[in-house]
Amino acid sequence: xxxxxxxxxxxxxxxxxxxxxxxxxxxxxxxxxxxxxxxxxxxxxxxxxxxxxxxxxxxxxxxxxxxxxxxxxxxxxxxxxxxxxxxxxxxxxxxxxxxxxxxxxxxxxxxxxxxxxxxxxxxxxxxxxxxxxxxxxxxxxxxxxxxxxxxxxxxxxxxxxxxxxxxxxxxxxxxxxxxxxxxxxxxxxxxxxxxxxxxxxxxxxxxxxxxxxxxxxxxxxxxxxxxxxxxxxxxxxxxxxxxxxxxxxxxxxxxxxxxxxxxxxxxxxxxxxxxxxxxxxx
DNA sequence: AAGGTAACCTGACTGC
DNA sequence: TGCAGTCAGGTTACCT
Numbered sequence: 317x318x319x320x321x322x323x324x325x326x327x328x329x330x331x332x333x334x335x336x337x338x339x340x341x342x343x344x345x346x347x348x349x350x351x352x353x354x355x356x357x358x359x360x361x362x363x364x365x366x367x368x369x370x371x372x373x374x375x376x377x378x379x380x381x382x383x384x385x386x387x388x389x390x391x392x393x394x395x396x397x398x399x400x401x402x403x404x405x406x407x408x409x410x411x412x413x414x415x416x417x418x419x420x421x422x423x424x425x426x427x428x429x430x431x432x433x434x435x436x437x438x439x440x441x442x443x444x445x446x447x448x449x450x451x452x453x454x455x456x457x458x459x460x461x462x463x464x465x466x467x468x469x470x471x472x473x474x475x476x477x478x479x480x481x482x483x484x485x486x487x488x489x490x491x492x493x494x495x496x497x498x499x500x501x502x503x504x505x506x507x508x509x510x511x512x513x514x515x516x517x518x519x520x521x522x523x524x525x526x527x528x529x530x531x532x533x534x535x536x537x538x539x540x541x542x543x544x545x546x547x548x549x550x551x552x553x554x555x556x557x558x559x560x561x562x563x564x565x566x567x568x569x570x571x572x573x574x575x576x577x578x579x580x581x582x583x584x585x586x587x588x589x590x591x592x593x594x595x596x597x598x
Numbered sequence: 599a600a601g602g603t604a605a606c607c608t609g610a611c612t613g614c
Numbered sequence: 615t616g617c618a619g620t621c622a623g624g625t626t627a628c629c630t
Contacts, residue, residue: 318623318624319623319624322623348606348607350606350624350625350626374624374625388624388625389623389624390607390623390624390625391607391608391622391623391624391625392607392608392609392622392623393623408608429607430607430608430609431606431607431608431609431622431624432606432607432608433606433607433623433624433625434624435625478600479600480600480601481600481601481602485601485602488624490625497623497624498622498623498624499623586601586602586603587602587603587604588622588624589621589622
């Protein structure tokens with residue numbers, strides 16, 4: 317479910333819900349997520365306020381004085397706000413956080429993740445500020461944020477020198493731009509008219525200008541409509557995203573290309589389904 | 599160093 | 615009805 321737009325939508329909703337609230341405690345299902353759950357670090361945060369909520373790549377960062385909780389939604393994670401403190405944790409509910417607002421109201425968040433590819437990590441401020449915050453997030457470090465003004469055709473063209481890998485895999489690798497997953501890689505390449513298997517180094521500066529803009533435009537449109545809704549993405553309020561209706565190629569194998577009407581093809585690239593138009597994308 | 603592959607998990611869906 | 619097979623938004627350890 318979650319690519320950058322879904323993570324951004326989640327971060328904004330969390331900002332609405334718990335900005336300035338004081339952390340009161342948590343419950344954890346005990347089931348293994350991608351990384352060991354940082355119980356001890358969260359325990360030390362009880363009684364302290366959330367300073368900010370932000371997003372870096374596909375991580376939501378909850379900032380406290382001693383550092384950040386970095387939440388990754390993986391393939392199937394989502395956050396939901398619930399009303400009742402005694403809310404029974406469902407089969408795939410793994411974390412519940414409790415906050416208190418300035419007015420003394422209780423705010424409860426539940427992290428649900430059936431496939432458990434998601435993760436909760438603790439980033440200590442002292443260690444994080446020595447290096448780059450991004451470096452602690454592993455692969456999310458080297459690429460630029462898509463809405464960073466430095467992310468443009470020039471950056472892409474320069475980074476692509478001597479890259480023999482296909483453009484789609486390169487886009488998704490996080491080494492040039494972060495947050496572009498399978499759906500938005502397919503959609504951006506369709507928009508830019510570039511074949512997903514074209515070598516990154518064999519794309520002109522002019523086409524990279526176009527691609528960088530396409531990536532930004534598509535991600536922004538998805539954020540504006542509340543996130544993609546591939547199977548079950550929902551905001552904190554359970555409201556489903558609507559972007560799925562606008563996919564031009566993703567999930568549309570055999571359907572006519574919206575531009576030239578030739579059937580959309582599906583191939584596997586790097587173990588991921590890739591949708592494209594053989595007529596429009598070169 | 600770059601590039602490819604398998605692995606981590608569960609649920610939904612398809613076809614026999 | 616049931617069971618096997620396939621596929622799904624992401625990352626990362628480990629090969630070559």
